[in-house]
Amino acid sequence: MKHHTSHFALLLALAVSLGVSLCSSQLDDYYLDIMLNVGINVILAVSLNLVNGHTGQFSLGHAAFMAVGAYGSSMVTLEMGASMMRVLGGAGPVAESVTFLVALLVGGVSAAVCGWIVGMPSLRLRGDYLAIVTLGFNEIIRVVLQNTNGDGPFGGALGLKGIPAYTSFFWVFATAAIAIYTIGALVNSTYGRGFLAVRDDEIAGESMGINTTRYKVLAFVIGSFFAGLAGGLYAHLRTTISPEGFNFLKSVDVVVMVILGGMGSTVGVIVAAVVLTVLNEFLRDFEQYRMIVFSLLLIVMMIVRPQGLLPAGLFQRRKRA
Amino acid sequence: MQGQRYEPFAHHFPLSQFLQQLLNGLFLGSIYALIALGYTMVYGVLRFINFAHGDVFMLGAFTGLYLHKLLGPMMAMMPWPVAMLVILLLAMIICAAAGILIEFLAYRPLRDKPRLNVLITAIGVSLLLEYTAQLVFGATQQPFPVIIPKGNIGGLGGLTVTITQVIVLVTAVVLMIALRFIVMKTKLGMAMRALSLNPTASALMGVNNSVVISFTFGLGSALAAAGGILYASLYPSIEPFMGVLPGLKAFVAAVLGGIGNIPGAALGGLIIGVTETLVAGYSDTLGIPSGYRDGVAFVILILILLFKPSGLLGKAEREKV
Amino acid sequence: MSATLQLEDVTIQFGGLRAVGDLSFGIQPGELVGLIGPNGAGKTTVFNLITGVYTPTAGQIFFNGIKIPGHQPHQITKLGIARTFQNIRLFPSLSVFDNVRTSMVMHQQHGITHALVRGPAYRDEEKLIEAEILDLLNIFDLRGMAHVPCKSLSYGDQRRLEIIRALATKPKLLLLDEPAAGMNPTEKEGLMHLIQFIRDKFDIAILLVEHDMKVVMGICQRIIVIEYGVKIAEGTPADIRTNPRVIAAYLGTDGGGEHA
Known part of the structure; x- marks a missing residue:
């Protein structure tokens, strides 16, 4: 019964995002833009939550996977978009959608592959090493992109321009719904106990027959995949991307959402992503204080309420005993 | 056999140029080593990565700058070695106090909390220092005063070595010897070693762990401050985020040498400094952008974690089951 | 009859310390064996060797004829060895039900x-798993507590839950690491019945590390005594009780001059 509910919720979310998308021309551009930002940040926060929250690892490089997705998908639409459209029978909503879907998937899969490459060596080690390695990976990606040839496919320090504006309300919120469903279904299944066991006690987990390394890598790969999708959506929303947009501070933004919402609490993390994105938008004039407030929040939260503002237990359904 | 023999490398790798790069790397590496010592000592006693350590380095440079402004007239009357020493020592004392304060306010309340919470707090402290510095000192680059006279040391063949470089190396070596003395010969140093071996046992033996931890933070921060001033003497332009990259590289140096191992940190610092300088110096020959120098440390980090996670001089730790 | 578990001259060296030396013993199917020894004798190290946490420096360990060293802990659990821990290691953020559910992951199709x-x-399958867990909890009278956080169980119940969790992996050999530690005499009495009950009901071999002599002597068919990682005696409880080397090891006296 519970399982049908989740299927239904997913379908409903997809239908609603399609519906809103179709009449999005009625919406004010400014508010639509904020909503799309909110959606992208929800995808980032929910996917990072699988790694940092449910699985108890600590990645500080989510923006790097976002960058891989953004660059990967943009290269598909920029370099191959035209020929793909031709094959699909000329420009039109269908050809455009198929092209974008392929681009997003290429971005997501590239990010997932990077997640696998980074995760394999570092996930054998303790959490604080992973934090540094992912931070380092974030830096490497940025340095490499910045030092590419300005005329080449990556555009050097200036990045890429003229990316087609394919991202719509539907794409963002459909992806967000799929991310939430996927991670929720995974974590709430018997299979998903493995993630939680890794977080709680790796040695006990191994003793219960759980391949902890595989779960850690899996969480990391899935998290990176959705970060890659978010990157693709971001690129085709902004239409220009540059390496600086995916620096360490972008990763910190997502970490703050996860910690504020409550590590391992899907609802909390979504709420935090929404609230912080909207706040950021309205506090633009106070940009210089923003990070001071964020950093103080991190410190105070860890001392006063490390479980987050809306911790996981709060929303757990009371099961019949 | 005589005549024009084709020597493919002679043109690209003259020995004198190689020695010059090696020397440059040594000077830079000695600063990384100073910072790395702080990471490794704190890790030794508390088993956590003090993310904010690189920012104490930045604080050291700014303290040096403002001390020089404040003591300007007095400075002018002193011979430059005395002026340098005064600024160095005062900055070390001030930053040691800052380090002790940071530990007391942010980390001490989390002494028995999961390591992840402390790590997150440390990231918060790091960002707080950076953005507060940006607010207070301004975001732009500021010139660091010339305390050490400009000029080269003669009689070294084709090699160029400035007085500043020599002072940097000598100061770093003296500080490392002083640290070795403190750790090996003094009572507090012995307590530090006891604490890093077994906190419970050291407490039972009458060591006041809190005092030792404060002392360790003070010592590490003083070295970072010295590193900051030396770095600013070599590259006389400072800004609030100057500590991020050197801090991360120094952390990699600590891991490379074996985290928790003091001689290892020094060795790691030198290796990172030299490798990085060589990569930058030979980027044309290698056919890579010189900007890749900032990625070198992270590649080393991933390699060391893959092949020898305990570091060059470190011992593997096993978790008690 | 082939042995369930067979250790052959197992040695492990930590740096200069020889924690276990040339240890050999076997456990037959359905047998309840005790492993005792003074503090620091290497009992838990033996568990860690059997469960793959450590790899022996020398010697061989067979489980139903399969070589254990070289396998990772989770693979060894899949082969059919389950364990509990000296200091209880439940999954603190999970409910009683979910703690047991974790053991079901590896059996999932x-x-x-x-x-x-x-x-x-x-x-x-999820329904089947749920029913199976509740049945198991029912057997041990914890069904009513299925959905409470495991941390809110009493100390004795946490110990029992750890045993249930281990049983849920459907082992052929169960290793219990000091299950009576911290229990009062009544709880210990209950534990003795529980261990025998498990052996009979689930038809598995059990290796028990325990400090409490009353518990070990009361239920074990055979007892192995180690000191400084070396086996000093093996036999029935009656044999062990009167063995001079064992008495010497425990009392620290020169029991009959055998302890040179």
């Missing part, structure tokens, strides 16, 4: 794709 698609076959 349906993997990640099924968990995502949530089709009928997957749902049926």
Whole structure:
């Protein structure tokens, strides 16, 4: 019964995002833009939550996977978009959608592959090493992109321009719904106990027959995949991307959402992503204080309420005993 | 056999140029080593990565700058070695106090909390220092005063070595010897070693762990401050985020040498400094952008974690089951 | 009859310390064996060797004829060895039910794709797993507590839950690491019945590390005594009780001059 509910919720979310998308021309551009930002940040926060929250690892490089997705998908639409459209029978909503879907998937899969490459060596080690390695990976990606040839496919320090504006309300919120469903279904299944066991006690987990390394890598790969999708959506929303947009501070933004919402609490993390994105938008004039407030929040939260503002237990359904 | 023999490398790798790069790397590496010592000592006693350590380095440079402004007239009357020493020592004392304060306010309340919470707090402290510095000192680059006279040391063949470089190396070596003395010969140093071996046992033996931890933070921060001033003497332009990259590289140096191992940190610092300088110096020959120098440390980090996670001089730790 | 577990001259060296030396013993199917020794004798190290946490420096360990060293801990659990820990290691943020559910993961037929698609076959299996866990909890009178956080159980119940969790992996050999530690005499009495009950009901071999002599002597068919990682005696409780070397090891006296 519970399982049908989740299927239904997913379908409903997809239908609603399609519906809103179709009449999005009625919406004010400014508010639509904020909503799309909110959606992208929800995808980032929910996917990072699988790694940092449910699985108890600590990645500080989510923006790097976002960058891989953004660059990967943009290269598909920029370099191959035209020929793909031709094959699909000329420009039109269908050809455009198929092209974008392929681009997003290429971005997501590239990010997932990077997640696998980074995760394999570092996930054998303790959490604080992973934090540094992912931070380092974030830096490497940025340095490499910045030092590419300005005329080449990556555009050097200036990045890429003229990316087609394919991202719509539907794409963002459909992806967000799929991310939430996927991670929720995974974590709430018997299979998903493995993630939680890794977080709680790796040695006990191994003793219960759980391949902890595989779960850690899996969480990391899935998290990176959705970060890659978010990157693709971001690129085709902004239409220009540059390496600086995916620096360490972008990763910190997502970490703050996860910690504020409550590590391992899907609802909390979504709420935090929404609230912080909207706040950021309205506090633009106070940009210089923003990070001071964020950093103080991190410190105070860890001392006063490390479980987050809306911790996981709060929303757990009371099961019949 | 005589005549024009084709020597493919002679043109690209003259020995004198190689020695010059090696020397440059040594000077830079000695600063990384100073910072790395702080990471490794704190890790030794508390088993956590003090993310904010690189920012104490930045604080050291700014303290040096403002001390020089404040003591300007007095400075002018002193011979430059005395002026340098005064600024160095005062900055070390001030930053040691800052380090002790940071530990007391942010980390001490989390002494028995999961390591992840402390790590997150440390990231918060790091960002707080950076953005507060940006607010207070301004975001732009500021010139660091010339305390050490400009000029080269003669009689070294084709090699160029400035007085500043020599002072940097000598100061770093003296500080490392002083640290070795403190750790090996003094009572507090012995307590530090006891604490890093077994906190419970050291407490039972009458060591006041809190005092030792404060002392360790003070010592590490003083070295970072010295590193900051030396770095600013070599590259006389400072800004609030100057500590991020050197801090991360120094952390990699600590891991490379074996985290928790003091001689290892020094060795790691030198290796990172030299490798990085060589990569930058030979980027044309290698056919890579010189900007890749900032990625070198992270590649080393991933390699060391893959092949020898305990570091060059470190011992593997096993978790008690 | 082939042995369930067979250790052959197992040695492990930590740096200069020889924690276990040339240890050999076997456990037959369905047998209840005690492993005792003074503090620091290497009992838990033996568990860690059997469960793959450590790899022996020399010697061989067979489980139903399969060589254990070289396997990772989770692979060894899949082969059929389950354990509990000296200092209880439940999953603190999970409920009683979910703690046991963790052990079901490795028996699941349906993997990640099924968990995502949530089709009928997957749902049926989740229902089966749920029923199985509740049955197991029922046997040990913890069914009523199924959905409370495991941390809110009493100390004795946490110990029992750890045993249930280990049983849920459906082992052929169960290793219990000081299950009576911290229990009062009544709880210990209950534990003795519980261990015998498990052996009979689930038809498995049990290796028990325990400090409490009353517990060990009361239920074990055979007892192995180690000191400084070396076996000093092996036999029935009656043999062990009168063995001079064992008495010497425990009392620290020169029991009959055998302890040179």
